[in-house]
Amino acid sequence: MDPAREPATMTATPSVHAPGAGAGISLNGISLTFRGARTTRVLDTIDLEVRRREVVALIGPNGCGKSTLLRVLAGLIKADGGAVAIDGQPVTGPDPRVGLVFQEPRLLGWRSAESNVRFPMELAGWSRERQEARASDLLGLVGLREYARARPGTLSGGTRQRVSIARALALEPSLLLLDEPFSALDALTRERFNLELLRLWERTGTTIVLVTHSIPEAVFIADRVVVLSPRPARVVADIAVGMPRPRRLVDLDSALVSSLAADVRAHLADTTDDAIAMEEARRAIPAGLTPKDRPARKHAETEPGTPAWFDPFRPEDES
Amino acid sequence: MTAAVSGSTTARRRAQRRSVLAALWPMVASLVVFVIVWQLVVFVSGFPPYILPGPLSVGQRFVRAWLDGTMWPNVSATLVEVLLGFALGASVALVAGIALARSRLAERLLSPYLVAAQATPVLALAPLIALWFGTDLPSKLVICTLIVFFPVAVATMVGIRSVDPRLLEMARSFRASSWQTITRVEVPAALPAILGGMRVGVTLSVIGAIVGEWAGADRGLGVLINVARGSLFDIPLMFAALLQLAIIGVVLYLVMLLIERRLVGER
Ligand SMILES: Nc1ncnc2c1ncn2[C@@H]1O[C@H](COP(=O)(O)OP(=O)(O)OP(=O)(O)O)[C@@H](O)[C@H]1O
């Protein structure tokens, strides 16, 4: 088989961890300001409740703080104020109950797909047999069993992202956080991945919080679409998507999706001071158009530089 | 799928072998040219053999030195110094490089001494080291360690500092300990840089061993060179020892290159 071609589906094995295991989240008055050369106020008293097994989509303009909010939820950074709790227990550091899928796959290039999926289990000190059994289940779940031995470098972008989803599920998290996981995929593959994510959700029983820039994607996947304002991010709208499950791709073209999408778009446009966008949104553009392309690079995602040998003059915060 | 992957691997191997052959050709050719030019210089200049012996007489002396047992004890002594010294220096440098990469304080405390030590020629330090550590193996190991240390430590430090911070964040999200982050993310990711530093280091280790022998020793290729030029006044033997030294250096370099290909070639 051609390694560059996409495998058929993500779903091949029965449920991988117990359904109903999802965790509830509560964010109370989360605020965060980055202090460095410049102070950037990123999160402004965010309140958000997510029930067990719920699927919530976060949508908001570029640089408003969506990724930062996910990092706070995953315990990777501490908020200045407010409380984060998963199932009533506060999040104090990188949390075992959370599986995080980054915007880029972030695979270890020197390891095979299978070994990348085993990485979190190795860190957790699982026995070799247990690691192998679990990795094989997960690769089956994302439809990549034949790719187990392939290096990430030989896989396509979509296949890599599946590996990273399998890796995020490794330690049976009850909460799956996804940061624009499908933004590198072509339109059709992206729709298929949306569907597969929902199948995955049915089989794994996690709660899902998904960051996306695609309005149709948000509406199609989620039970609720939460719209954030430009920086500093506040919750400006919390729109319930009353669409029955299981959902099918044809639902994307339904009137319900169109009107919900128009609703989301209107709230998003309200948050910007772009008068034209606001005007157009008020006239309820039909669904199917995604926001204009985002700038390709953000500050945290620039290529690493090559530092000097010893440089006593290097500023403290850069390392 | 498996077939496709292994197929592409064998294809890549075959391509690699072809490229090795293609790379080897010019080397052989340049070696031949070198020997011819050498012979020509001897011919034209008319230097006596005690100044510049011809390639033939050096070759004969080289073979004879191996056959009559002059060469081996000296080669083995030098090899032990080179390899042990390299292993010691590279290990210390690896640990130091990791510490320097991870701690600004370590960098600020240690870098002045490291740069100063690197800027002071080992040749100038060698007599002192011989005074302190004697004329046996330990003094050679100290000198090799000193000379190997810098390139390997700097390569390790730069390599680890250049590791993609996104991978580190990924590891942190799975609660990797510092030790796990070092061994499973940072060192593997920095391996190409580290091995590049070691490739330089292993040839420097040869220099360290010879300098150490000159500062005082009773066996080794450095000793052989001195004796051949001095009390024996056997200049072809001196050239044979130099040739042997060059061979050791090239072979060690190639071995490091092969190890590097083995470990990181697949990426
Ligand atoms: N570690 C940091 N230090 C300083 N500023 C930061 C840091 N991380 C993020 N920021 C800033 O915080 C703001 C929000 O960043 P974040 O990545 O959360 O945005 P985002 O909503 O995910 O944007 P995008 O849609 O482009 O992915 C940006 O202005 C960014 O420059």
Ligand SMILES: [Mg+2]
């Ligand atoms: Mg982001």
